[in-house]
Amino acid sequence: MSQHAMQHAEDFRAGHALGLDHRKLGMWFFIASEVMFFGGLLAAFLHYKYTLGFPETAELNVVLVGINTMVLLTSSYTVVSALTAIRQGRQGRFIALLLLTILLGVAFLSGQIYEFADLYRQGVTLTSGVFGSSFFTLTGFHGLHVAAGVLWAIVTLFRGLRGTLNAEHNMAVEIFGLYWHFVDIVWIVLFTQIYLIV
Amino acid sequence: MQGSATRPEKSRPSYGVIFLGLVVLTVIELGINVLRILPPLSTALYLLFSGLKVALVAAFYMHLRKDSRLYTAVFVLPVLLLLVFALLTIAI
Amino acid sequence: MTTASASASWRRYFWWNTDHKVIGVQYIVTSFFFFILGGALAGLVRAELASPATDLLDGATYNQVMTNHGTLMIFLWILPVLAGFGNYLIPLMIGARDMVFPRLNALSYWMIPPAGMLMIASFFAGGAEAGWTAYVPLSIGGPPGQTLWALSVMLLGISAIFGAINFMTTIIMMRAPGLSFWRLPLFVWGMIATSTLILTATPVLTSGLIMVALDRVVGTHFFTVTSGGDPVLWQNLFWFYSHPAVYIMILPAMGIISEIFPVFARKPIFGYRMIAMSSMAIAILGLTVWAHHMFTSGMDPRLRVPYMVSSMVIAVPTGIKIFSWLATIWYGKLRFTTPMLFALGFISMFLIGGLTGIFLAAIPVDLHVHDTYFVVAHLHFVLFGGSVSAVYAGLYYWFPKITGRMYDEKIGRTHFALNFIGTNLAYLPMFIAGLMGMPRRVSAYDVSFTSYNQLATLGALILAASTLPFLYNAVLSWARGPKAAANPWQALTLEWQTSSPPPPENFPEIPTATGDPYDYGEPSAPAAEPAAAPAAG
Numbered sequence: 001m002s003q004h005a006m007q008h009a010e011d012f013r014a015g016h017a018l019g020l021d022h023r024k025l026g027m028w029f030f031i032a033s034e035v036m037f038f039g040g041l042l043a044a045f046l047h048y049k050y051t052l053g054f055p056e057t058a059e060l061n062v063v064l065v066g067i068n069t070m071v072l073l074t075s076s077y078t079v080v081s082a083l084t085a086i087r088q089g090r091q092g093r094f095i096a097l098l099l100l101t102i103l104l105g106v107a108f109l110s111g112q113i114y115e116f117a118d119l120y121r122q123g124v125t126l127t128s129g130v131f132g133s134s135f136f137t138l139t140g141f142h143g144l145h146v147a148a149g150v151l152w153a154i155v156t157l158f159r160g161l162r163g164t165l166n167a168e169h170n171m172a173v174e175i176f177g178l179y180w181h182f183v184d185i186v187w188i189v190l191f192t193q194i195y196l197i198v
Numbered sequence: 199m200q201g202s203a204t205r206p207e208k209s210r211p212s213y214g215v216i217f218l219g220l221v222v223l224t225v226i227e228l229g230i231n232v233l234r235i236l237p238p239l240s241t242a243l244y245l246l247f248s249g250l251k252v253a254l255v256a257a258f259y260m261h262l263r264k265d266s267r268l269y270t271a272v273f274v275l276p277v278l279l280l281l282v283f284a285l286l287t288i289a290i
Numbered sequence: 291m292t293t294a295s296a297s298a299s300w301r302r303y304f305w306w307n308t309d310h311k312v313i314g315v316q317y318i319v320t321s322f323f324f325f326i327l328g329g330a331l332a333g334l335v336r337a338e339l340a341s342p343a344t345d346l347l348d349g350a351t352y353n354q355v356m357t358n359h360g361t362l363m364i365f366l367w368i369l370p371v372l373a374g375f376g377n378y379l380i381p382l383m384i385g386a387r388d389m390v391f392p393r394l395n396a397l398s399y400w401m402i403p404p405a406g407m408l409m410i411a412s413f414f415a416g417g418a419e420a421g422w423t424a425y426v427p428l429s430i431g432g433p434p435g436q437t438l439w440a441l442s443v444m445l446l447g448i449s450a451i452f453g454a455i456n457f458m459t460t461i462i463m464m465r466a467p468g469l470s471f472w473r474l475p476l477f478v479w480g481m482i483a484t485s486t487l488i489l490t491a492t493p494v495l496t497s498g499l500i501m502v503a504l505d506r507v508v509g510t511h512f513f514t515v516t517s518g519g520d521p522v523l524w525q526n527l528f529w530f531y532s533h534p535a536v537y538i539m540i541l542p543a544m545g546i547i548s549e550i551f552p553v554f555a556r557k558p559i560f561g562y563r564m565i566a567m568s569s570m571a572i573a574i575l576g577l578t579v580w581a582h583h584m585f586t587s588g589m590d591p592r593l594r595v596p597y598m599v600s601s602m603v604i605a606v607p608t609g610i611k612i613f614s615w616l617a618t619i620w621y622g623k624l625r626f627t628t629p630m631l632f633a634l635g636f637i638s639m640f641l642i643g644g645l646t647g648i649f650l651a652a653i654p655v656d657l658h659v660h661d662t663y664f665v666v667a668h669l670h671f672v673l674f675g676g677s678v679s680a681v682y683a684g685l686y687y688w689f690p691k692i693t694g695r696m697y698d699e700k701i702g703r704t705h706f707a708l709n710f711i712g713t714n715l716a717y718l719p720m721f722i723a724g725l726m727g728m729p730r731r732v733s734a735y736d737v738s739f740t741s742y743n744q745l746a747t748l749g750a751l752i753l754a755a756s757t758l759p760f761l762y763n764a765v766l767s768w769a770r771g772p773k774a775a776a777n778p779w780q781a782l783t784l785e786w787q788t789s790s791p792p793p794p795e796n797f798p799e800i801p802t803a804t805g806d807p808y809d810y811g812e813p814s815a816p817a818a819e820p821a822a823a824p825a826a827g
Contacts, residue, residue, distance in 0.1 A: 010800075011387065015463030019266040022390045022463045028272040029455045033493045035273070039280035040497025040527055043287040044512060047526075050288050052518045066228045070221065073251075077217040080259045084213070126510055130518050133510035137501070174261075181259045185252050192248035196227055197241050268462075276490050279577060283494070287526045290581065290589045 027175050031182050034145075038186050041141060045134040046193060056124050056131040061115060062195050068111035069191045072146075075104035076184045079177045089167035091160065098157045101180070105150040112143050135194065142190060145183045152176055216258045223247045306400065308392035309794060313399045314378025315692060318685075320402055321371035327410075328362035329754065331355050336716075336750040339743045344733040352733035354417030354433075358409070361422045361439065364535070365446050366406050368677050372542040373398075373453050375684055376481045378692065380457060382785035383475045385466025385803065387796050390459045394452050401449035405442045412438035421731055423532070426513035426524040430505045437506050440499045447492045447499075454488035457481050466784070468803035472563065475783045475807045479566040480545025483573035484538050490577060491534040498527030522587050529580040537576040539673060540640075541569055543680030544611060547633050550683055551615050552808040553781045554630040555622025559808040561614035568607035575604045585653055586660045594653050601651035608644055612637060627779075628702030632683035635710050639675025643668055646721065661731070663742075664724025670717045682709070682760070689767070690774030694791045697767040701759045708756035716749025783807045 012022055048054070082097035116136070119125070126136040156176050159165045165173055227247050230240050257263040262270045302312055303319070334355045338346040347355065377395065381388050389395045412418055416433030429436050461482055465474070501512040502524070511517035513524055552559045559565065579601040585594055615637060624630070646668040649655050659665060682705075689697050719742035724730075728739045735743065777786040784807075788797050 007387075007390075012463045013467065014465040014469070018268065018462070020268060020463060022459055024265075024269065025272075025462060026391060026455050026459045028269045029458055029489055032272050032276045033451050033455075033489045035276040035280055036490050037493035037497055039276075039283060040494040040530075041500075043280075043284040043494075044497070044501060044523060044527070046284055047288050047520065047523050048518070051520070062231050063228060066224065066231075070224055073217070073220045073224065076255060076259050077213060077220075080213050126504075127508065130511045133501075133504070133512050137504060137510065137512075178260055181255050185255050188248050188251045188255070192227075192244050196231060196244045196248075198237060279490055282578070283526075283530055286581070286593070287523065287530075290522060290526060290584070290593060 021171065023171055023175055024178070027178050031178065034182065034186075038138075038141070038189075041134075041138045042189070042193065045138050048130045048134055052130060054131045056129075056135075057194075057198060059119060059122050059124055060195055061118065064111070065115060065191065065195055068108055068115070069187065071104050071108045071111065072184050072187050075101050075108070076181050078104065079180045083170070083173050083177050086160065086165060086170045086173055087167060091163075091166065094165075094173075095157065095160055098153060098160060102150055102153045102157065105146055105153065109143060109146055109150070112139065112146075139190065139194070142183070142186055145186070149176075149180050149183055152179065210263070211258065213258065216254050219254055220251055223251050306396055308388070308396045310377050310381050310389050310392065310395060311692075311792065311794075311796075313395050314374045314376075316399050317370050317374025317377055317402070320399075320406070321367050321374060324362050324366035324406060325371070326757070328359050328367055329757070331359035331362065332750060333754055335359060336747040338733050339735070340747040342735050342737050342740055342743075347733065349733055350419060353419035353421075353731070354413065354435075356731055357418045357421050357439075358413055361409065361418070361443070363673075364422060364539070365443055366402070366409065368539050368673065368681070369446070369450065369535070370402055371681055372484070372539065372677075373450065375477075375542060375546065375681075375688075376457055376484070377453070379477060379688070379785060380460055380481060381464070382788070382792060382796055383478050383783055384461060384464060384469055385784050385797065385801050386460065386464035387800075389456045390463055391456050395456050398449045398452045398456070401445050401452075405445040405449070408438050408442035408445065412436070412442065423528060424502065424524075425528075426502065426505075426521050427515055427519070429502060430513050437503055440503045440506075444496055444499050444503075447496045450488050451492050454485035454492075457485045458489070466800050466803055469784075470803075472566075473803055473806055474566075475545075476548035476559065476562070476565055476569075477542070477545035479569050480541045480543075480548070483569040484541045486570075486573050487534040487538050487541075487576065491531040491538075494527055495531035498524060498531075501527075522584070522589060525584050525587055526580070529583045533580040533583060534573070534576045536672070537572055539677050541572065543636075543677040543684075544569070546680045546684040546687070547615065547636055548611075549781075549783065550629050550633045550687055551618045552810055553687075553779050554625045554627060554633075555619040556625075556810045557618055557622040558806070558810055559614070560617035560620075561610065562806070562808065564610050565614050568610045571607040572604055575600060575607070579604065582651055582656070585656045598651055598653050602648055605644065605648050612641060612644075627686070628697070628699060628706055629683045629687035631703060631706040632679045632686065632709075635706065635713075636676060636679040636683065639671050639679060639710075639713060643671030643673075643676055646671065659724055661729055662724035663720040663728045663730055666730050667717045667720035667724060670713075670720070675713050675717070679709070679713075682706075685764070687779070688785075689764070690778050691785055691790050691792070693768045693771075694774055694789075695767050695771035696774045696778065697763050697771060701763040705756055705759040705763065708752055708759070712749050712752030712754075712756055714749070716746050716753060719743070719745040719749075782809060 009016070015022060015025065078097045078101045082094050082101065085091075085093040085097055116139075119132075124135075125132050127133065153176065156165065156173060159172065227244060230243055235243070256273060262273065303316055307313065307316075334347065335352070338344070338352055338355075344352065377389070377399075380386075412435035415435040415438055418424065418429070418436040418439040419432050420429040420436065424436070424439070461474070461478060501510070504510040505512050505514065505519075511519055513519040513521060515521070548559060548565055579597055581589060581593065581597045582601045585597075646664070650659065650665065650668060686697060686702055689695075723739045723742040726739065728735050728742075774790045776789050778790070779786070782805075784801055784803070785792070787801055
């Protein structure tokens with residue numbers, strides 16, 4: 001097992017000169033791939049929406065999901081505020097805001113589950129037709145990403161409690177934030193394309 | 199070394215102001231829906247507002263506005279590519 | 291090297307190891323195993339096709355053999371072996387000690403053996419029969435192995451995406467002092483272009499494979515025709531990745547060729563910036579032309595012409611590269627080493643493949659030759675005559691660097707001769723058979739195509755035989771060949787400015803780049819100043 005590649009700041013000289021951080025850059029490349037992944041799922045949904053037509057859209061509860069959308073938007077606000085807090089050394093405020101983020105994320109997921117259950121009751125399921133298949137797959141994968149984000153937030157919370165993350169070392173919080181905001185952005189697009197635009 | 203070298207700090211809107219903007223846009227969208235405003239006007243407005251919301255989150259919460267432009271390119275170019283792919287996939 | 295470290299050294303290739311040099315070798319050796327497996331399947335195909343009737347295998351088995359031949363060669367041989375070169379060479383070429391994310395790198399590699407085993411298992415579970423393109427609805431209803439096939443390809447895609455994140459971030463962040471982008475070796479430029487494609491195109495295939503898997507396993511209706519499912523949707527999702535995939539399969543190979551010609555012509559590369567920018571142009575254009583695989587699918591006819599035009603435009607940056615390579619070797623002091631021979635073979639055979647690609651891009655031509663052996667010939671000339679030649683060229687060229695030993699030149703030349711003759715004999719007749727109307731993916735064909743098929747089978751036999759001198763040379767030279775110097779080719783790129791093999795930390799001190807990497811025969815400053823003279827061996 002080679003231990004030779006212990007990384008030092010000077011290894012990243014070239015990137016730093018361009019104003020880049022390697023962890024941020026890596027995360028942005030990951031986000032680029034996720035854009036295309038959700039893009040494929042969304043393209044399938046939209047293809048069928050605009051060629052076959054989706055009468056099931058009438059069953060969707062726009063206002064409820066609109067409120068859920070607000071929940072996720074709020075969580076982006078709490079995440080970025082948490083980052084500011086930890087950069088200012090306000091550890092307690094950081095913990096509180098992260099906790100709030102987790103709660104909001106769980107609330108969003110609960111809202112989704114409620115919406116899914118409601119649709120199932122109306123006969124719109126994963127296997128009930130093209131709409132069900134593409135809708136549940138698209139929103140389902142988004143929900144999985146939110147769930148993964150919640151887990152990541154919990155890990156980040158513990159690292160904050162332990163003090164591993166603090167005013168000097170908090171890039172991990174920013175990286176987590178980038179992921180969380182991206183998942184929020186995906187939802188903004190999905191909400192518009194699935195629920196709002198008919 | 200923590201943060202990336204950022205462009206000089208101009209005075210920027212606070213995160214709270216951005217949040218307010220996001221909420222307002224969402225409320226307007228729901229209003230358009232509840233008031234049953236019809237396409238193509240509703241569609242155009244939805245696209246515009248969702249685009250604005252995405253831009254706000256990306257520019258301010260994800261710090262694209264003050265960070266290196268390379269991050270912006272890494273994000274925006276796939277989005278454009280996706281737009282081309284989605285439009286053609288819908289059409290073909 | 292002491293005996294203790296020598297025996298420890300071979301063991302580390304079988305475990306988790308975050309050293310990019312170990313990972314690179316793991317990629318290359320594992321891929322080569324699948325190359326042999328895919329080749330064996332090709333042998334079965336050619337054995338069946340030696341006679342017009344379906345006599346050796348039954349139809350379904352033939353379809354499985356044909357499907358897995360293509361799948362193994364693309365997803366488990368050429369894509370990962372090129373990633374292996376990227377892994378081994380990028381940090382060395384940019385003067386870094388390792389990749390930015392060494393553990394992610396190891397993870398990328400270790401996703402491949404399980405994916406490979408899934409793929410092999412699928413063959414025994416009722417193998418996928420729908421071709422490597424897995425068109426729906428055929429792939430939705432087919433044998434159980436198709437699901438494992440889809441899972442395997444998904445896993446490989448994710449591995450590739452992680453690899454691309456690593457490559458891009460490393461190249462941007464970790465270049466040695468003085469190594470501006472315009473001083474990067476062209477192989478690195480090729481990897482930048484390739485990584486761009488992997489990041490943007492692969493996830494779309496992943497999404498499509500998820501839809502196929504869900505349809506098969508859970509009963510969703512993405513592609514069930516009776517529910518309104520659209521087979522063309524799959525084609526869009528599939529080809530949006532798989533067309534850029536062919537550039538993922540050729541751009542690193544072209545990068546290898548760009549490394550080799552200046553060294554063995556002892557001349558600076560002609561048109562360095564044009565070649566670098568052509569790589570990027572090919573990548574970006576390549577993302578927009580996928581529907582040229584769908585001309586006969588019933589797609590909107592008005593959309594076909596733009597795809598035709600854009601596909602033909604890709605010939606321009608490709609042609610720029612070929613002319614630049616020719617200009618590089620023009621009046622050069624040529625050394626016909628094995629890598630150089632394979633590089634020269636690459637030009638002629640890739641040219642045939644590339645030119646026939648322009649034929650295929652023309653809609654009226656494609657309508658006649660789509661799904662005929664014309665396409666099979668085209669793809670084998672670019673992939674086998676092209677990419678595989680370049681892989682062999684690279685294996686010989688960097689053999690001393692990786693193993694610390696020299697291969698046998700005479701056996702290498704024998705390998706080249708057999709490979710060149712075999713390739714042309716196997717695939718040239720297929721052009722004619724295709725033009726005359728022989729369809730692809732059939733185990734039985736009209737008697738009028740017999741002589742072409744027999745020639746092709748003979749060529750395949752020669753190709754099979756040609757791997758033997760290569761394996762013999764590789765294994766024996768690695769074990770017992772003469773020790774290699776740090777820079778046996780007198781090359782200027784940074785990987786040659788350290789020992790063969792490099793020490794674990796790659797460079798005793800990070801070098802500083804002071805000149806261009808291909809200034810052969812120029813009286814300018816050397817390309818880099820190593821801080822300490824590297825020891826040989």
